[in-house]
Amino acid sequence: MARRPGFMTYALLAAFVVGSVFPLYWSFVIGSVTKERAAASTPPLVPGGHFFENARRVFHQIDFWSALGNSVLISGISAASVVFFSTLAGFAFAKLRFRGNGPMMIFIVATMTVPTQLALIPMLKEFSNMGLSGSRAAVILPWVVTAFGVFFMRQYLVDALPDELIEAARVDGASMFRTFWSIAVPAARPAMAILGLFTFMQVWTDFMWPLVVLQGSDVQTLQTALDHLKIAPGQGIADMALLQAGTIMATVPLFLLFFVAGRQLVAGIMQGAIKG
Numbered sequence: 001m002a003r004r005p006g007f008m009t010y011a012l013l014a015a016f017v018v019g020s021v022f023p024l025y026w027s028f029v030i031g032s033v034t035k036e037r038a039a040a041s042t043p044p045l046v047p048g049g050h051f052f053e054n055a056r057r058v059f060h061q062i063d064f065w066s067a068l069g070n071s072v073l074i075s076g077i078s079a080a081s082v083v084f085f086s087t088l089a090g091f092a093f094a095k096l097r098f099r100g101n102g103p104m105m106i107f108i109v110a111t112m113t114v115p116t117q118l119a120l121i122p123m124l125k126e127f128s129n130m131g132l133s134g135s136r137a138a139v140i141l142p143w144v145v146t147a148f149g150v151f152f153m154r155q156y157l158v159d160a161l162p163d164e165l166i167e168a169a170r171v172d173g174a175s176m177f178r179t180f181w182s183i184a185v186p187a188a189r190p191a192m193a194i195l196g197l198f199t200f201m202q203v204w205t206d207f208m209w210p211l212v213v214l215q216g217s218d219v220q221t222l223q224t225a226l227d228h229l230k231i232a233p234g235q236g237i238a239d240m241a242l243l244q245a246g247t248i249m250a251t252v253p254l255f256l257l258f259f260v261a262g263r264q265l266v267a268g269i270m271q272g273a274i275k276g
Contacts, residue, residue, distance in 0.1 A: 027244045
């Protein structure tokens, strides 16, 4: 018989839950008080009653809906691109035999060890030379495909897709792309859902690259727009209540996405755990 979890297991789980939820709770607490209360030497511990007032101030100070639309568009296109091209490349590395398969995969994995900050200046220069600086395309193009996505899909398809199915499709006269689309994609859907969800979240919360490439542009993502809330107009002091209220508002779409895609996410994780 399987042993029931003990007290220490529940205590550790409770600690992890509290540690994960507390930053969000703290943001809501700060976002629901006045600017003066947020800047007090003794921080508030319970929510105040000014969240909706602060939310209205957010709408007045930044073009929230435009930034929200840009973030949805950029994150959605980036996630779809990463999922498609990573699954395509992962299928090739997992199931096709070609010269250089192993060394190329090693090189792709090795690129994940290079800090992304090192590429900021070269990428900014290239996009500026192409006339794309300050545009949505400049934010999307670096996310067309990722090394982690290729590695993740390759590792999943190695075991999830039997070689016999590919051979049967080829015998039936299917082209390689038709085999990928009709055989590999259905088998990879759980992993694709996980990769798409986490890529969307990563692009949504990305701040550094949009801040650099959209500098001086009218195009703003939610993260760069929220950066303008740090300073109260004409006062030169930090308005943390306003900033945290905007942060909570920018987090709501992610909660909705996790709620809608949660079942597929859990199913994909469980399927991967069973295969492991």
